[in-house]
Amino acid sequence: MVVDAAQRKLDKLPASPGVYVFRGVDGKALYVGKARSLRSRVRSYFQPGSSDVRAFVRRLERELVDIETFVTHTDKEAALLENQLIKSHQPRYNVKLRDDKEYLSLRLDAKRPWPRLEVVRRPKPDGAQYFGPYHSATAARQTLRLVNRYFQLRTCTDTEFRKRSRPCLQHQIKRCPAPCVLRVDTDEYRAQVANVARFLDGRHDELVVDLDGRMQAASHGLNYERAAIYRDQIRAVERAREEQRVAGVHKSDQDVIGFHREGDQVEIAVLSMRSGRIFSVRTFALRRVAVPNDEMLGAFLMQHYADRPSLPDEILVSVSIEMREGLEELLSENRKRRVRILEPKRGAKAKLLELARENAEHAFNEKERAREDVEARLAELQTQLRLAVLPRRIECVDISHSGGEETVAVFVALQDGTPARERYRSFHVKGVAGGDDYGAMYEVLMRRLRRGEREEEGWELPDLLLVDGGKGQLGVAVRAREDIGLPQLEIASVAKPRLTAAGEEQGDRIFLPGQKNAIPVRGSPALSLLLLARDETHRASNALRKKVGRKRRLRSELDDVPGVGPKTRGKLLRNLGSLRDVLAASEEELIEAGATKRQALAIKAALGDGSQIAPETEAAAKAEEAEETAIENAFQPD
Numbered sequence: 001m002v003v004d005a006a007q008r009k010l011d012k013l014p015a016s017p018g019v020y021v022f023r024g025v026d027g028k029a030l031y032v033g034k035a036r037s038l039r040s041r042v043r044s045y046f047q048p049g050s051s052d053v054r055a056f057v058r059r060l061e062r063e064l065v066d067i068e069t070f071v072t073h074t075d076k077e078a079a080l081l082e083n084q085l086i087k088s089h090q091p092r093y094n095v096k097l098r099d100d101k102e103y104l105s106l107r108l109d110a111k112r113p114w115p116r117l118e119v120v121r122r123p124k125p126d127g128a129q130y131f132g133p134y135h136s137a138t139a140a141r142q143t144l145r146l147v148n149r150y151f152q153l154r155t156c157t158d159t160e161f162r163k164r165s166r167p168c169l170q171h172q173i174k175r176c177p178a179p180c181v182l183r184v185d186t187d188e189y190r191a192q193v194a195n196v197a198r199f200l201d202g203r204h205d206e207l208v209v210d211l212d213g214r215m216q217a218a219s220h221g222l223n224y225e226r227a228a229i230y231r232d233q234i235r236a237v238e239r240a241r242e243e244q245r246v247a248g249v250h251k252s253d254q255d256v257i258g259f260h261r262e263g264d265q266v267e268i269a270v271l272s273m274r275s276g277r278i279f280s281v282r283t284f285a286l287r288r289v290a291v292p293n294d295e296m297l298g299a300f301l302m303q304h305y306a307d308r309p310s311l312p313d314e315i316l317v318s319v320s321i322e323m324r325e326g327l328e329e330l331l332s333e334n335r336k337r338r339v340r341i342l343e344p345k346r347g348a349k350a351k352l353l354e355l356a357r358e359n360a361e362h363a364f365n366e367k368e369r370a371r372e373d374v375e376a377r378l379a380e381l382q383t384q385l386r387l388a389v390l391p392r393r394i395e396c397v398d399i400s401h402s403g404g405e406e407t408v409a410v411f412v413a414l415q416d417g418t419p420a421r422e423r424y425r426s427f428h429v430k431g432v433a434g435g436d437d438y439g440a441m442y443e444v445l446m447r448r449l450r451r452g453e454r455e456e457e458g459w460e461l462p463d464l465l466l467v468d469g470g471k472g473q474l475g476v477a478v479r480a481r482e483d484i485g486l487p488q489l490e491i492a493s494v495a496k497p498r499l500t501a502a503g504e505e506q507g508d509r510i511f512l513p514g515q516k517n518a519i520p521v522r523g524s525p526a527l528s529l530l531l532l533a534r535d536e537t538h539r540a541s542n543a544l545r546k547k548v549g550r551k552r553r554l555r556s557e558l559d560d561v562p563g564v565g566p567k568t569r570g571k572l573l574r575n576l577g578s579l580r581d582v583l584a585a586s587e588e589e590l591i592e593a594g595a596t597k598r599q600a601l602a603i604k605a606a607l608g609d610g611s612q613i614a615p616e617t618e619a620a621a622k623a624e625e626a627e628e629t630a631i632e633n634a635f636q637p638d
Contacts, residue, residue, distance in 0.1 A: 009067045010046065014492075017323070019081045021068040029089035030063055033295060034082040036323050038069050048622040059184075065501045075326020078571065083302055093290045095299040102138045105132035105310075106634075108197055114161070114179045115148060115193050116154050119635045123308050130310040131200035138449045141631050143200070148630045150236040151196045152177055152229070153189075155630035158628040165575060165592070170630060172377070195233070202272075202279035204237050211237070214378070253312035258356025259297065260364045264289045267364035268300055271356045272312070283363040294319050301327060311335040316342050318353050374417040380526035385512060386518065387464060387490050392416055395462040396494075396533035397448070399429070399440045400541035406548045409444040410541040413462065414533050423458070426544050438476050441467065445480035451541075454486050461489060466533055494521075494534045564599050571595075 007260030018038045022031040053553040071079045086094050107118045109128035119140055123130040148155060154176050156168065161180045170176035177184045191214070198207040199247045215230035256271040266286040272279045284304075289296050298321045305311060311331055321327065324341050331339040344350045382390050394414045399405035413423035427447060432439035445467075451459040467473045474493035481489050493511045495518065508531055509518035521527040558570070571594030582603070585593065590600035 005300060009045055011071070013042055013069060014071060015039045016071045017073070017326075018069055018071040019073055019078055020070075021085065021091075022064055022093075023066045023068060024063040025065055025091075027066075029091040031083070031093040031291070032082055032089060032091050033291075034075075034078040034298075034323055035079075036075060038071070041322070042069070044069065053069060074329075075323040076329045077326075079302060079306075079326045081328050083306055086299075086303075093288075095286055095289060095291070095303070104134045104137060105130045106134075106140065106143065106200060106358070108193065108200070110190075110193050110197070114154055114189065116156075117144060117634050119144070123310065129197055129201075130308065131197075137635075141212060144631050144634050145627065146236060147196055147199065148175060148627065150233045151199065153192055154179060155633050156180065157633055159576060160633075163575065166581075168574065175630070179570055199237060202274035207235055208237055241270045252314060254314045254316060254352070256316045256349075256352045256356040256425055257297065257301070258318065258353055258358070258360045259293070260357065260361040261289070261293065261296075262364070262504060265364070266296060267360045267367070268297075269356045269360035270304075271352065271359065275353070281359055283360065285364075285367065294321055297321060298323070298327070305331055306334070306460045309336065311339050313338075314340050314342055316344060316349055316353055316356075319359065320344065335586075345442050371416075377417065377526045377529055380524075381529060384492070384524070384526060385464070385492060385510070388488070389463050391462075391464040391490070392465060393420070393423075393462045394464045394529070394533050395423075396466040396468065396537040397441070397444065397532075398468040398534075398537040398541040399437050399444070400545040401429075401435070401440075402545060406545060407440050408441065408541060408544045408548060410537055410544055411444075411448060412537040412540055414529065414536075417532070418538055421517060424540060425459075426540075428548075437469075441469075441473055441476045442480055445477055446484065449480060449484045449486060449489070453486060463487070463610065464490045466530055467491070467493045468534055468537060469493050470509075471511055474513065478513050490521060492530070494530050561599075561602050563602050564595070568595055568599055589610055 017036050019032065019033075019034050019040060020042050021029050024030045070081060072081060103120060104119055105123050106122070107120045107128050107130055109115055109126075111127060119137075120130070132140070134143065141231060147153070152175060154161065155170055156164070160168075164180040166181055167178035168176070168180075171178040177189065179189065193208055195211065195348075198204075198210075209519045211230050211234045215227050215234065218224070218227035218230060227392060254275065255274040257268065258271070259266055259268045261267075264287070266289045268284045268286065270282045270284070272281075284300070286296070286300070291299070297317055297319055301315065301317075301321070305315070311334065315331075320343055321341065328339055328341050331341075342349065344353065360536070363471050378390050378392065381387070387390075392415065395411050396414075397409060397411050399407065399409050407429040409427040409429060411423075411425040411427075413420045415423070425448065427444045429440045429443055432443055448459070449461070452461040465477065467477045470493060474491065477491050477493065481487070491513060495509045495511065497505060506520075508521040510521060510530060511518050519527065521531060572590065575593040576582045576585055578590070582590070582593075587597075587600045587604060590603060591597060595603065
């Protein structure tokens with residue numbers, strides 16, 4: 001039963017639009033909602049006969065203490081107030097969508113003199129174009145790498161742009177026209193900006209037509225180098241377009257929202273249609289959803305779109321949303337153009353809604369099957385390895401080096417069978433001679449386990465520690481465990497396939513302490529989880545080794561010049577373009593680029609004119625450095 005204080009307020013609710021807050025003990029907010037009529041909406045929760053609503057109320061009956069209402073003049077004001085209250089109070093029973101700040105977007109401000117792509121976490125209504133969101137930095141980097149290779153926009157920050165006195169590495173590898181110091185056709189640059197926007201926005205058909213026309217014109221004008229650039233851009237667009245062949249019948253930009261619900265578990269699918277084609281499909285899992293479908297969907301739209309200036313023309317939904325007009329007005333104001341929320345019942349748009357619903361149902365079933373499958377596999381793994389606890393968190397360690405140099409180690413974590421990247425840890429091996437894999441393994445295990453034994457935050461011990469290798473590596477892990485004093489820590493090792501002395505092929509095998517014979521992995525779905533951990537560890541450790549190696553290759557001979565530190569080296573390489581240019585520069589040019597007089601004299605005395613550098617080595621290093629620098633610059637705000 002609703003408590004007396006709340007019941008008395010029900011009898012006096014106004015018929016005005018507004019926002020209501022259900023509060024529990026100590027005044028904590030349980031739920032925040034909006035309504036065109038506060039009287040009708042709030043009282044409906046407590047009317048018998050509606051099972052969908054009563055499912056929500058049954059949860060409230062034990063907790064509801066008070067009802068607070070706020071009257072507004074318009075639907076738009078109610079939507080804004082609801083959003084503010086949800087963010088400030090974090091009610092228990094409201095739909096909780098993953099915060100936008102955890103996603104990345106690409107920002108392109110065409111109003112600036114020489115626009116560039118930037119990576120941002122929270123789009124703003126500042127007139128710039130935003131593309132995404134990208135669910136990870138890796139996805140954003142892949143897109144940046146593709147754009148930087150085929151579309152010639154500057155990649156330096158504004159600070160570097162203003163200070164530069166000669167073209168950088170990007171210009172030397174033909175990925176930037178260098179508007180910082182060279183005369184560049186502004187119309188041609190603006191065309192590149194427009195092409196990047198169309199590419200990122202999924203307007204591939206339109207972009208290919210424009211690029212083809214420009215390629216033909218450049219070819220007829222005998223500008224074959226420019227024609228080749230347009231040709232490569234067309235090929236890049238065609239490759240991206242191959243993944244988006246499902247076409248719609250409507251040429252406006254649309255987002256189609258479908259959902260599948262089982263009890264309080266909801267999966268939402270967002271199909272983004274651009275120029276009549278499916279540009280992307282994203283799914284969102286909502287758990288412990290206690291409100292009816294219309295409120296759930298309205299809350300999703302508000303959280304998903306309210307702060308984004310980059311919005312489609314139409315948002316298609318399958319259920320009526322109360323105060324739809326107010327939400328439309330709010331989104332249209334953010335976008336600076338009209339946004340319509342439609343509920344089609346028949347025709348092509350209704351078919352798109354059904355497609356979105358099918359995607360949501362498929363994603364829901366796949367995730368449920370994956371959860372059930374992982375639980376069964378973890379239980380089987382516990383049985384096969386005779387573990388004391390269910391191995392929900394598995395860590396695997398791998399050692400990697402380049403010919404005995406730059407030895408690194410990476411710990412990868414699986415949480416319930418899925419990589420948990422926030423728990424990945426990396427180490428640079430310090431106290432072991434190059435090539436001593438056992439010594440390196442012992443060092444990093446001791447460093448890792450010592451922090452776990454001290455119960456440092458974020459370094460909790462796993463349910464199962466896996467080492468890459470055979471009996472030798474397993475023995476090292478056991479010794480480290482004993483030396484730290486953690487006899488309860490479960491350990492195993494995974495060995496890769498090999499040929500026996502008799503020429504027989506042995507597949508992947510698992511070794512356990514105190515057990516002579518290995519356990520073959522072949523045919524065991526449970527044990528294959530350990531291969532997933534091993535393979536992910538290989539990938540991560542090799543990536544770290546390559547990164548360390550790249551830094552070593554890019555270390556210039558400037559590192560050995562007394563009095564020249566990393567900041568000065570960075571300034572010289574950025575401002576002069578390459579090591580060869582630094583060494584060929586005069587004393588005055590070195591000082592102008594950021595060195596002191598004493599540093600300039602030391603460089604000239606120690607290194608001369610740089611003629612000893614192999615051109616092919618420098619070219620490869622320059623290209624690699626330029627690509628990585630361009631991507632890192634995009635993550636730096638101006």
